[in-house]
Amino acid sequence: MNMLKTIRAHLASVLVLFALTLAGIMPAVHTASAQTNGEVPGQALGLNSDADLWRFIRNGNAGDTQMKDQLAAVMIQSEGDNWRAARNGPVSVYGAAGVLGIIVLLAVFYSWRGRITIDAGPSGKTIERFGTIDRFAHWLMAGSFVILALTGLNLLYGRYTLLPLLGPEAFTAITIAGKYAHNYLAFAFMAGLALSFVLWVRHNIPSKIDLDWLKAGGGIFTKGVHPPARKFNAGQKIIFWVVMLGGLSVSLSGIALLFPFQTAMFAKTFGLLNMIGFDLPTTLTMLQEQQLNQLWHGIVSLVLMTIIVAHIYIGSVGMEGALDAMNSGKVDRNWAKEHHGLWVKEVDAATKAAKAKPAE
Ligand code: HEM
CATH class of the missing domain: 1.20.950 (Fumarate Reductase Cytochrome B subunit)
Structure with missing residues (x-):
């Protein structure tokens, strides 16, 4: 008799536990089904689903930013x-x-x-x-072009060719100097180009x-x-x-x-x-x-x-x-x-x- 009482008591507590567990699980089940309906749980991220939000970001759209540089509002630029x-x-x-x-x-x-x-x-x-002016124009254009070409090639291929040869310190020094040369000599090239055009266009x-x-x-x-x-x-x-x-x-x-x-x-x-x-x-x-x-x-x-x-x-x-x-x-x-x-x-x-x- 006593044994029957004990079994009943155990069964009751198992049933209570089961009911409590179900009550705890139910909101989660509800949430899961809400997500599959394309809604955000608890509306935490607004009305958009994660998929819509992710697509918005992946397409390079800008959000809002307090930063001065508005480009910082783009999180991912695919x-x-x-x-x-x-x-x-x-x-x-x-x-x-x-x-x-x-x-x-x-x-x-x-x-x-x-x-x-x-x-x-x-x-x-x-x-x-x-004449002197022709040769000046040519060498201004040619000299600057050659340096622009070499420093430009370094930007594209330097890390595969020069870096293993020279090591990081020397390569960095050369590349920084090259970058300045590239930026400033661009104007010498443009001047040589414009002068050569004016001097030679009629012959061409x-x-x-x-x-x-x-x-x-x-x-x-x-x-x-x-x-x-x-x-x-x-x-x-x-x-x-x-x-x-x-x-x-x-x-x-x-x-x-x-x-x-x-x-x-x-x-x-x-x-x-x-x-x-x-x-x-x-x-x-x-x-x-x-x-x-x-x-x-x-x-x-x-x-x-x-x-x-x-x-x-x-x-x-x-x-x-x-x-x-x-x-x-x-x-x-x-x-x-x-x-x-x-x-x-x-x-x-x-x-x-x-x-x-x-x-x-
Ligand atoms: C760095 C080595 C260079 C050498 C040795 C060189 C040599 C020459 C020579 C000898 C001429 C005259 C040809 C003639 O009398 O008919 C010439 C003309 C000319 N050069 Fe150069 N040049 C060099 C670089 C450049 C560069 C880098 C450019 C442009 C980016 C350039 C553009 C021209 C142009 C447009 C002409 C006139 C058209 C022609 O002759 O093809 N040159 N060059």
């Missing part, structure tokens, strides 16, 4: 992942392939063709090709003889072939326009990087491109503008470097007599006749006319 992937991926890989590829190509070309010499041999007589208007020059491959592949050209041949005109337009583009994107979050060039450019059939986004955040600026600056610079390596080759080791044009400003007449025959005729005619003119 496009940053794409930017980093593009910079460290295709931009770096294809950029390196371009610059190293052209060096290999030129080495192959040099071993096959050798130095392009003056076919008729040097005449010993010279003709003035570039495309004309029909440029097509003949191109058809003959500029004569650089065959000894003894010299298609006619005026002051600048078609190859040089291409270099000129690539340097001017590329240089302008790299300057604008560089200024936008120097003074960040002030420009909206990409949204505006995309708007213009959409008028001719493109379908590009025209509402970009300031951060996206900045990322595109950085990528574009890198891409255009790497294309310019690739082309300039070829220019430096043909202006120095690749061709006998070419460098004199930018050193002393005077070139051998036979060199000039072979590479710029029509220009020599123009200069000679002008000199003759000036001599024939009676002194006043």
Whole structure:
């Protein structure tokens, strides 16, 4: 009998415990079902569910901030992942392939063709090709470009190439100095670019003889072939326009990087491109503008470097007599006749006319 009483008492306490436990669990069960209905438990985070809130943040939307820099209100800027992937991926890989590829190509070309010499041999007589101002403009542009290129390459590839070689201290010192050089020499480059444009644009208007020059491959592949050209041949005109337009583009994107979050060039450019059939986004955040600026600056610079390596080759080791044009400003007449025959005729005619003119 006593035993039956004890069992009943135990059963009762188990039942009470079970009821209490259920009462405790029920709000949790209710909460769980509320979450599955897309509502926030206890309305703690407002009316939005976590998913909506998370999506809002992941899409780079800005919340509110007491900070002066309103960009701090953006918690997650997902496009940053794409930017980093593009910079460290295709931009770096294809950029390196371009610059190293052209060096290999030129080495192959040099071993096959050798130095392009003056076919008729040097005449010993010279003709003035570039005045002091031309050479100043060229070397201002060229000198600053070379330093900008080297310091820029360090920003992109330095930590894979120089850092393991030099160690962190030396690499840091070089990179900081390089960054200052890059920021300030940009203005020397822009000045050289603008001056070269003003001085040489009239000689770089495309004309029909440029097509003949191109058809003959500029004569650089065959000894003894010299298609006619005026002051600048078609190859040089291409270099000129690539340097001017590329240089302008790299300057604008560089200024936008120097003074960040002030420009909206990409949204505006995309708007213009959409008028001719493109379908590009025209509402970009300031951060996206900045990322595109950085990528574009890198891409255009790497294309310019690739082309300039070829220019430096043909202006120095690749061709006998070419460098004199930018050193002393005077070139051998036979060199000039072979590479710029029509220009020599123009200069000679002008000199003759000036001599024939009676002194006043
Ligand atoms: C650093 C080594 C460089 C050397 C040895 C060099 C050499 C030369 C030479 C010899 C000429 C005159 C060609 C002629 O008489 O017909 C020339 C012209 C020119 N250079 Fe350079 N240059 C160098 C760098 C640069 C750089 C970095 C740029 C631009 C970023 C540049 C842009 C030009 C332009 C636009 C012309 C006129 C068009 C042409 O001849 O292609 N040069 N250069």
